[in-house]
Amino acid sequence: MNSAALFLTVFVACAVEAVEALTIILAAGLTREWRSTFQGMAVALVVLAIVVAAVGPALTLFPLWVLRLLVGALLAVFGIMWLRKAILRASGYKGLHDEAGIYERQVAAARAASAGGRFGVRDWYAFTLSFKGVLLEGLEVVFIAITFGDNQGNLGLAALAAAAAVLVIAGVGIAARAPLARVPENAMKFAVGVMLTSFGTFWGAEGAGVHWPGTDAALLVIIPAIAIVCLAYTALLRRTRATIQADVPPQAAAASSAEPAPAGATLPTTTGPTTTGPTTSPTAEPAAGSLTSEEMPR
Amino acid sequence: MSRWLRSFGAFWYDFVIGDDWRGAAVVVLALALTALLVHAAGVNAWWLLPVGVIVALGWSLRHAIKES
Numbered sequence: 001m002n003s004a005a006l007f008l009t010v011f012v013a014c015a016v017e018a019v020e021a022l023t024i025i026l027a028a029g030l031t032r033e034w035r036s037t038f039q040g041m042a043v044a045l046v047v048l049a050i051v052v053a054a055v056g057p058a059l060t061l062f063p064l065w066v067l068r069l070l071v072g073a074l075l076a077v078f079g080i081m082w083l084r085k086a087i088l089r090a091s092g093y094k095g096l097h098d099e100a101g102i103y104e105r106q107v108a109a110a111r112a113a114s115a116g117g118r119f120g121v122r123d124w125y126a127f128t129l130s131f132k133g134v135l136l137e138g139l140e141v142v143f144i145a146i147t148f149g150d151n152q153g154n155l156g157l158a159a160l161a162a163a164a165a166v167l168v169i170a171g172v173g174i175a176a177r178a179p180l181a182r183v184p185e186n187a188m189k190f191a192v193g194v195m196l197t198s199f200g201t202f203w204g205a206e207g208a209g210v211h212w213p214g215t216d217a218a219l220l221v222i223i224p225a226i227a228i229v230c231l232a233y234t235a236l237l238r239r240t241r242a243t244i245q246a247d248v249p250p251q252a253a254a255a256s257s258a259e260p261a262p263a264g265a266t267l268p269t270t271t272g273p274t275t276t277g278p279t280t281s282p283t284a285e286p287a288a289g290s291l292t293s294e295e296m297p298r
Numbered sequence: 299m300s301r302w303l304r305s306f307g308a309f310w311y312d313f314v315i316g317d318d319w320r321g322a323a324v325v326v327l328a329l330a331l332t333a334l335l336v337h338a339a340g341v342n343a344w345w346l347l348p349v350g351v352i353v354a355l356g357w358s359l360r361h362a363i364k365e366s
Binding site for chain 1: 346
């Protein structure tokens with residue numbers, strides 16, 4: 001993996017996480033209180049810094065094969081989960097990851113939650129919402145940057161890519177003051193899922209003692225092979241769904257459909273500008289107390 | 299304390315395993331089998347993990363569709 005590929009992979013992966021964290025921060029800050037939101041964010045960043053300080057040096061204590069085995073397994077599992085979601089969304093079985101919709105649900109939940117402070121924090125709800133969102137997303141950013149950087153022997157570049165992604169998304173978010181709903185998140189998630197799964201497979205197998213044919217060049221086969229299989233899964237699922245819908249009366253199909261006619265679900269064509277208009281209005285969605293499992297970051 | 303430990307465990311389970319345990323189970327099994335083949339049988343089983351990953355993804359997707 002050359003430097004450009006390492007930078008790009010880490011940047012895109014971290015940008016996806018940053019978009020999700022931004023959505024949660026905006027929902028907490030705009031509807032509750034900015035001070036408590038920033039306090040939650042700051043505490044989460046301190047926890048993340050402690051994790052980096054503890055995990056970074058600890059990684060050097062492990063033999064390379066152990067590191068590759070563990071990291072490879074985790075990356076492969078992460079990648080499979082990302083691909084699972086991306087394929088289900090692209091084939092219409094799951095609603096597209098709609099940042100505006102998630103934001104509106106968060107806003108409704110934040111407005112419905114009772115006010116009150118604890119431990120010197122004025123608004124505990126805003127604090128915990130912000131803390132959880134930043135910590136969960138940040139852990140993934142840290143994990144991806146450390147594992148890719150460490151395995152490629154270029155931790156500095158991986159950290160730079162992660163920081164650049166967070167700064168770019170934060171900058172765009174501050175400028176837009178709204179969730180970045182037009183980011184082609186599903187296509188990004190698909191691409192990153194392919195990379196995570198491919199590198200996880202490569203490093204995990206190496207850690208288990210395998211010698212890849214062609215050594216590093218094997219990645220040039222693994223990455224496109226996994227991408228092709230995922231596209232095939234997507235096509236198969238779309239066809240299956242279309243067949244099922246054709247057999248079901250229109251009213252029943254409309255009622256049971258997770259996402260009507262997912263035109264934007266096409267993986268390679270979900271492109272668009274990176275900002276969106278404001279979506280700060282209250283919503284008719286039921287006020288959920290927390291993120292759903294679908295909306296929880298991974 | 300036990301409540302905190304449960305929450306801590308749930309957090310890490312959700313972070314690492316996620317929505318479906320099938321992916322993690324197949325990856326761990328495929329890695330264990332690969333290591334066994336390489337070190338015990340002397341077989342360079344480079345093909346096993348890619349196959350395992352593809353099977354795991356397919357299995358997980360099939361389960362998700364059935365649920366939906």
